[in-house]
Amino acid sequence: MAVLAARGVCKSFGRRRVLTGLDLDVAPGELVAVVGENGTGKTTLLRILAGDLRPDAGTVTAGGRPGYCPQTVVLDEALTVDQHVRYFQAAYRIGSPARAGELIERLGFAAYRGQRAGTLSGGTRQKLSLTLALMHDPPVLLLDEPYQGFDWQTYLAFWDLTSELRERGTATVVISHLVFENQRFDRICHLTGGRLEGEAGSHAPAA
Amino acid sequence: MRQQLDTAIRLSLAGQVRNRFAWILLIVFVPVWYLVIGSMFGGHTSVAFRLRATGTTVVVNGHNLTLISAGLNSITLLTAFVVFAAVRRARFFDRRLVLSGYRPGALIAAKTSAALVQAVAVGAYAAIVLLFFWRPAGLWTIAVAFMLAAATYAALGLLIGVLVRGDLEGFFLIIMISLLDTFIQDPVGNPMANKPILEFFPSYGPTQFAAAGTFSHQVLASMAALSLAWTAAFALAGLAVMRLRMPRPVPVAAAAAPSEHPAASADGRPPRRQAEVPVATRVKEV
Numbered sequence: 001m002a003v004l005a006a007r008g009v010c011k012s013f014g015r016r017r018v019l020t021g022l023d024l025d026v027a028p029g030e031l032v033a034v035v036g037e038n039g040t041g042k043t044t045l046l047r048i049l050a051g052d053l054r055p056d057a058g059t060v061t062a063g064g065r066p067g068y069c070p071q072t073v074v075l076d077e078a079l080t081v082d083q084h085v086r087y088f089q090a091a092y093r094i095g096s097p098a099r100a101g102e103l104i105e106r107l108g109f110a111a112y113r114g115q116r117a118g119t120l121s122g123g124t125r126q127k128l129s130l131t132l133a134l135m136h137d138p139p140v141l142l143l144d145e146p147y148q149g150f151d152w153q154t155y156l157a158f159w160d161l162t163s164e165l166r167e168r169g170t171a172t173v174v175i176s177h178l179v180f181e182n183q184r185f186d187r188i189c190h191l192t193g194g195r196l197e198g199e200a201g202s203h204a205p206a207a
Numbered sequence: 208m209r210q211q212l213d214t215a216i217r218l219s220l221a222g223q224v225r226n227r228f229a230w231i232l233l234i235v236f237v238p239v240w241y242l243v244i245g246s247m248f249g250g251h252t253s254v255a256f257r258l259r260a261t262g263t264t265v266v267v268n269g270h271n272l273t274l275i276s277a278g279l280n281s282i283t284l285l286t287a288f289v290v291f292a293a294v295r296r297a298r299f300f301d302r303r304l305v306l307s308g309y310r311p312g313a314l315i316a317a318k319t320s321a322a323l324v325q326a327v328a329v330g331a332y333a334a335i336v337l338l339f340f341w342r343p344a345g346l347w348t349i350a351v352a353f354m355l356a357a358a359t360y361a362a363l364g365l366l367i368g369v370l371v372r373g374d375l376e377g378f379f380l381i382i383m384i385s386l387l388d389t390f391i392q393d394p395v396g397n398p399m400a401n402k403p404i405l406e407f408f409p410s411y412g413p414t415q416f417a418a419a420g421t422f423s424h425q426v427l428a429s430m431a432a433l434s435l436a437w438t439a440a441f442a443l444a445g446l447a448v449m450r451l452r453m454p455r456p457v458p459v460a461a462a463a464a465p466s467e468h469p470a471a472s473a474d475g476r477p478p479r480r481q482a483e484v485p486v487a488t489r490v491k492e493v
Binding site for chain 1: 210211214215218221222223225226296297299300302303304306307308309454455
């Protein structure tokens with residue numbers, strides 16, 4: 001059973017038709033890449049999947065509140081890392097911020113917990129954004145160009161984390177204009193002409 | 208809801224307090240503005256000031272009346288700027304919070320509360336700083352007038368923050384509206400003085416309230432009410448636009464919805480939700 005399903009999703013901006021009846025099913029634990037050239041509507045698709053943008057037509061069904069990490073890092077520049085965690089703890093209505101603490105340690109920015117977001121480097125801001133998307137242990141994770149600004153160690157830590165999430169049953173959709181390591185994905189979907197064309201990633205089990 | 212409201216109020220105030228430029232304006236601009244404007248109208252000449260609310264005209268010290276106008280001008284600029292900056296800074300962040308489950312009502316109530324706290328604090332501060340330039344009778348009425356004007360302009364800052372596309376347009380509007388509004392109320396060197404049209408400007412109520420309190424020892428409750436009406440109108444318009452622009456978050460199925468304080472698992476993590484509760488939820492249908 002799909003934990004995330006899109007059916008017949010259409011979206012236009014003025015006369016420009018971006019999504020033209022797009023379908024997508026993502027199963028629990030599945031890791032899906034959505035790739036495409038610049039301007040093909042990848043970010044539009046992810047925003048619709050996250051509920052951040054209304055489609056002109058079509059439906060999206062999800063099995064719970066997704067974790068959403070937008071392409072542009074969205075933080076409050078005046079608040080510290082810990083204050084962000086408190087804000088999202090209240091948003092998700094979770095009793096303990098322990099998972100956030102664990103993610104902060106794993107992504108290697110615990111030293112910055114008291115610093116304001118406006119003073120953090122681009123990579124650390126991206127790590128915080130990812131932590132906020134993951135701290136409620138979501139059933140579906142929607143990531144838009146998630147590893148921009150990561151150094152090599154953090155990039156590897158990100159994939160370790162993604163593997164762990166897959167084992168825990170979290171479905172993950174990663175938007176990227178380039179996929180360097182297709183063996184990490186179960187499925188790679190190409191967004192062309194407003195629709196998705198899928199192919200199995202190297203990680204997918206053989207049929 | 209309560210936990211979200213408390214958190215949002217605390218963190219909204221924390222964000223506003225970290226606005227360094229606002230602190231500079233508060234510490235430097237407010238006293239300097241009293242000094243500059245007070246010096247420009249240094250002669251302690253008498254001017255006629257019409258208390259339109261009572262239909263009487265009182266003869267007042269022009270310098271002292273100008274200090275009230277200077278105070279109103281500085282705090283209206285300051286509060287509108289702080290709230291405008293806070294709204295602009297957090298507009299995408301608020302969307303993300305709502306998508307993550309924050310109730311828009313809690314966020315809006317928190318922003319309103321934070322703006323009111325700020326208006327009261329800035330109004331009281333400006334009244335205290337005024338004492339370095341003039342020891343008025345009925346200082347409390349000036350302090351209340353300052354708080355009323357600050358609240359109105361905090362609401363105006365919010366409204367402008369949700370309406371304009373760019374920061375520069377917003378700053379320009381705030382500066383122009385505040386200067387025009389507060390100084391045309393002052394009869395010193397102002398050809399529009401004491402004209403009926405003044406009643407249709409936001410700082411009319413606070414100016415009348417302060418002048419009546421300090422120059423004729425009257426408390427004009429109707430002027431305070433008029434000022435509050437301006438505040439309510441600006442705030443309702445701004446908050447309505449803000450609410451309309453907030454996204455509709457993905458609803459969580461009842462069976463999968465977490466409690467306000469769910470029991471943490473052994474490793475301190477929040478309990479896993481959907482993997483164990485495979486209830487698909489329709490989130491959007493057009």
